[in-house]
Amino acid sequence: MIYLSADEISFPDPELLDSESGLMAIGGDLSPERLLFAYQLGLFPWFNEGEEILWWCPDPRFVLFPSEVKVSKSMRKILNSAQFVFTQNKCFEEVMRQCQSVYRKDQEGTWISEELIRSFSILHKFGYAKSFEVWQDEDLVGGFYGIQIGRVFCGESMFSKVSNASKAGFLNFALNDPNIELIDCQVHSDHLESLGAKMISKHEFLKILKQNNES
Structure with a gap:
């Protein structure tokens, strides 16, 4: 296992x-x-609080090609x-905080720390990190965020406070953004598989990422 130094990126x-x-x-x-x-290399952080x-x-790798989206x-x-x-x-940090706090079945704690929120907020200011919000009667009821590397969107987390809110937001994004070649869903979920996400090899994913990295 490779251990990284905090002094060298x-x-x-x-x-x-x-x-x-x-x-x-x-x-x-x-x-x-x-x-x-x-993210430019195809890596992402994922760990439990305190680890x-x-x-x-x-x-x-679990991914979704927008051309293969399934809509019931x-x-x-x-x-x-x-x-x-x-x-x-419209409210990037608020979306992250909702993802941080909304309860998820069979999950204890969160990997979305205050340090991660600060760093992602800085990346948001520079146009890399993006949020997508879902509103109902002017209330924020769902959303998700991630990082865009060229034409690849790396999804990080989503939340939903009412039925179908996050699903509708994700589909609206996948169906209507012409600048996205691939959505990186990272690891399998039944929810995203039902929308058309599938497994591809790491090699294929890294090849697509490299081809679409415009940064």
Whole structure:
């Protein structure tokens, strides 16, 4: 296992490092510079509160190609109604804090620390980190955030306070953003699989990421 120094921003090449679990490195820090470099390489941080920082690049990788999005009849009806209003980058930090605090079944604690919120907020100011909000009667009822690397959007976390809010927001984004070639969902979830997400090899994911990295 490779341990990172907090004094130097570096990572192992995920193309050259095989790991059955997908864990690539431990340690370092959560500075904006390191986070951006990690996502450009295809890595992301994921760890429990109080643990060392863990950096991952799973094989296979769970992704969604916008051209393969599946929309059920019931969701199509919701999207075509005025039930929700969708915005982008209207309240980035609030979306992160909602993702931090909203209860998730079978999950204790959160990996979204105050340090991570500060660093992502800085990346948001520079146009890398983005939020997508879902509103109902002027209340924030759902949303998600992530980092965009060229034409690849790396989704981080989502929340929903009313039924179908986050799903509607995600579909609205996937169906209507012409600048996205691939949405990185990182690890499997039944929810995103139902919307068309699938597994591809790490090699294929890193190839697409490199081809679409315009930064």
